[in-house]
Amino acid sequence: MRCNLIKSKKGDISQPFIFIFAIVAGALILTFLLWFARGHVRIESLKSSQEAAFYFDETLTLLSAGEDVYKSIDNPLKRKYEISCGTLKVEEGKPAKLNSIVFSPKQLSANKLSIYSKSILFPFKIANIYIISDPSKRYLFVYDERTKDLVESFKKDIRVKLPEIFNFQLISKQNLISTLNELTKQQITRFVLFTQLSQQDINKILQKFPNSDILLIDYQDGSGNLKFISKTSTADSNFFSLHMLFAAIFSQDQNTYECSKAQLLNKLKLLSKFYSQKASLLNSAFTNCPYPQASGVLNSIDISTLESLKSFKISLEEVNNILAGGNCAPLY
Amino acid sequence: MHHYIKDSNTGEDKNLGDDKNLGSYIRYKELRKKAQLQAMELIAVLFIFFILLSVGIYYYYQFQFTGIKETTERLSTEKLEVYLSAIINMPEFQCSARATKEICLDTTKLLLFKSSELAKTAILPKARITVKQIYPPKTALKECTLQDFNSPDFPDNCLYFTIKDFTLPEKKSIISNPALLYYPTKNLYALGLVIMEVA
Numbered sequence: 293m294r295c296n297l298i299k300s301k302k303g304d305i306s307q308p309f310i311f312i313f314a315i316v317a318g319a320l321i322l323t324f325l326l327w328f329a330r331g332h333v334r335i336e337s338l339k340s341s342q343e344a345a346f347y348f349d350e351t352l353t354l355l356s357a358g359e360d361v362y363k364s365i366d367n368p369l370k371r372k373y374e375i376s377c378g379t380l381k382v383e384e385g386k387p388a389k390l391n392s393i394v395f396s397p398k399q400l401s402a403n404k405l406s407i408y409s410k411s412i413l414f415p416f417k418i419a420n421i422y423i424i425s426d427p428s429k430r431y432l433f434v435y436d437e438r439t440k441d442l443v444e445s446f447k448k449d450i451r452v453k454l455p456e457i458f459n460f461q462l463i464s465k466q467n468l469i470s471t472l473n474e475l476t477k478q479q480i481t482r483f484v485l486f487t488q489l490s491q492q493d494i495n496k497i498l499q500k501f502p503n504s505d506i507l508l509i510d511y512q513d514g515s516g517n518l519k520f521i522s523k524t525s526t527a528d529s530n531f532f533s534l535h536m537l538f539a540a541i542f543s544q545d546q547n548t549y550e551c552s553k554a555q556l557l558n559k560l561k562l563l564s565k566f567y568s569q570k571a572s573l574l575n576s577a578f579t580n581c582p583y584p585q586a587s588g589v590l591n592s593i594d595i596s597t598l599e600s601l602k603s604f605k606i607s608l609e610e611v612n613n614i615l616a617g618g619n620c621a622p623l624y
Numbered sequence: 625m626h627h628y629i630k631d632s633n634t635g636e637d638k639n640l641g642d643d644k645n646l647g648s649y650i651r652y653k654e655l656r657k658k659a660q661l662q663a664m665e666l667i668a669v670l671f672i673f674f675i676l677l678s679v680g681i682y683y684y685y686q687f688q689f690t691g692i693k694e695t696t697e698r699l700s701t702e703k704l705e706v707y708l709s710a711i712i713n714m715p716e717f718q719c720s721a722r723a724t725k726e727i728c729l730d731t732t733k734l735l736l737f738k739s740s741e742l743a744k745t746a747i748l749p750k751a752r753i754t755v756k757q758i759y760p761p762k763t764a765l766k767e768c769t770l771q772d773f774n775s776p777d778f779p780d781n782c783l784y785f786t787i788k789d790f791t792l793p794e795k796k797s798i799i800s801n802p803a804l805l806y807y808p809t810k811n812l813y814a815l816g817l818v819i820m821e822v823a
Binding site: 309311317324328335339343346350353354356357359389391406408411416418419430558559562563565569570571574576577578622624 | 662666670681688689692695699702703706710712714715716718720721725732733735736737740741742745747770772773777804808809811
C-alpha cells in the first residue's frame with residue numbers, strides 16, 4: 293500500500309518531468325524554427341536566382357538593339373550560371389528558357405560575366421548571337437606566319453576586333469612549343485590553333501594541360517572548318533562567318549556549338565520562307581521585277597552544308613542587288 | 625482506527641489503514657491535483673504558443689506570397705517594356721536596305737507575320753500586339769489585311785496591323801512605343817505606335 297502510494301506520487305516527481313518535457317518541447321520548437329529558417333533561406337535564394345535569370349535574359353534582349361555591342365554584368369555575389377542550348381539555370385533555380393541564341397561555356401561561376409552581342413547577317417539579318425564568358429576562362433590563340441595578320445586583327449582591327457572583356461592572349465606557334473613547360477603553371481581553358489600542329493604536339497598539350505582542350509581552325513576567307521579536340525573525343529564542325537568562329541571559340545564543346553548553330557540556321561530557314569512570302573507580296577505591286585527569281589533562291593535554301601549556305605548567300609545578294617538597282621523594292 | 629474508501633473503479637471498499645496512512649493519502653491526493661493542474665497549465669501554455677506560432681506562420685507566408693506576387697508583377701511589366709523596345713529590332717519586323725539596319729518597321733512584314741511559320745516559333749509575350757499608324761492620321765479604322773494591300777488605295781484603306789492576337793479580359797493594361805512605319809510599295813514613311821495589351 294505504502295509502496296503504491298509512493299509510486300503514485302506524481303506531484304513529487306513532477307519537477308524532473310517538467311524538465312524533461314521542457315527539453316523535448318524546446319528541442320522540437322528549435323528543430324521547427326531551424327527548419328523554418330532553412331525554408332525561408334531556400335525560398336529567398338530561389339527568388340533571387342529566378343530574378344538573376346530574368347535580368348540575365350532581359351540584358352540579352354536589350355542588347356539585341358545593337359548590331360555589335362558588348363557588356364560586362366557585375367554581380368555583388370559570385371553566382372553559378374548553367375547555360376545549355378536555350379536554357380539557363382542560375383544556382384539552384386528552375387531552368388528558364390532563354391529567348392536568345394547563346395554560345396558560351398556550360399558553367400560560368402563568377403562575379404563578372406562578359407557578353408558580346410553581334411547581329412548575324414546572311415545576307416539578311418537572322419538574329420543577334422550572344423557570346424558569353426567569364427574572366428576566369430582563359431583562351432590562348434596560337435598563330436603561325438600565314439595566320440599572324442588574321443589573329444592579330446582580333447586584337448587591333450576595329451572591324452573584326454574581339455572585345456577586350458574576353459580573356460584571350462595571342463602566341464606564336466614557336467613560342468608555344470618552346471614555352472609549353474612554363475605555361476603549365478597557368479590555367480588555360482582552351483588552345484585555339486590557327487595553325488597546324490603535329491599529332492605529337494597535340495598529345496603533349498593534352499597531357500600537360502589535363503583541364504584544357506584544343507580547337508583546331510582551318511580558316512578560309514570568312515568561313516572554314518573546326519575540330520574540337522579533347523582528351524576523350526574529337527569532333528568536326530564548321531563556321532560560315534567570322535563571328536560564328538568567335539562563337540565556336542567560346543562554346544563549351546562541339547555539341548553545344550552545334551546546338552546553338554542549329555537554332556540560328558533554323559531561324560535562317562524560317563526567315564527565308566518569310567522573305568519568299570514577302571517577294572510574292574511585292575510581286576503583285578511591282579511588275580517586271582525579278583521577285584519570282586528571288587523566291588526561287590529563298591525556297592531552295594539548303595542549310596546542310598557550308599557550300600550550299602555560301603551559294604545561297606551569293607545568289608540572294610545578286611538578286612537583291614538587281615532589285616535595289618531597278619525600280620523595285622529590295623527584299624532586305 | 626481503520627479508514628475505508630470506495631474505489632471508483634471497482635466499487636469495493638478499500639482499507640486505507642490507520643491515521644498515518646490517511647495523512648499520506650490526503651497529501652497524495654493534493655499533490656496529484658497540483659500535478660494535474662500543472663499539466664493543464666502546461667498544455668494551455670503550449671496550446672496558446674502553437675496558436676500564436678500558427679498565426680505568425682500564416683502571416684509570414686501571406687507576406688511572402690504578396691512579396692513574390694509583387695515581384696512577379698513588377699518583372700512581368702519590365703519584361704513587356706523590354707519586349708516592346710525589342711520588337712523594333714527583330715528581323716521579323718525590321719526594315720533594312722541591303723542589310724543595313726534602318727530604325728523602322730516594314731509594313732509588308734507586319735502584314736505577313738501573323739500567318740507565317742515564324743509567328744509559331746517567335747517568343748512574344750502573352751499579349752495582343754498591334755501596330756497602328758498615327759501620323760498622317762487615317763479615317764479608316766479596320767485592320768490591314770492582304771486584300772487591303774492589293775487594293776490601289778493602300779495604305780489609306782486600313783489603320784492597324786496585328787502582330788499577335790490574344791484574347792483579353794475587359795480589364796487590361798496597355799503600353800505603347802512610337803515607331804516609324806515603312807510602306808515599301810509606295811516608298812512612304814509614317815509615324816506609328818506599337819501597342820501591347822495585356823490582361
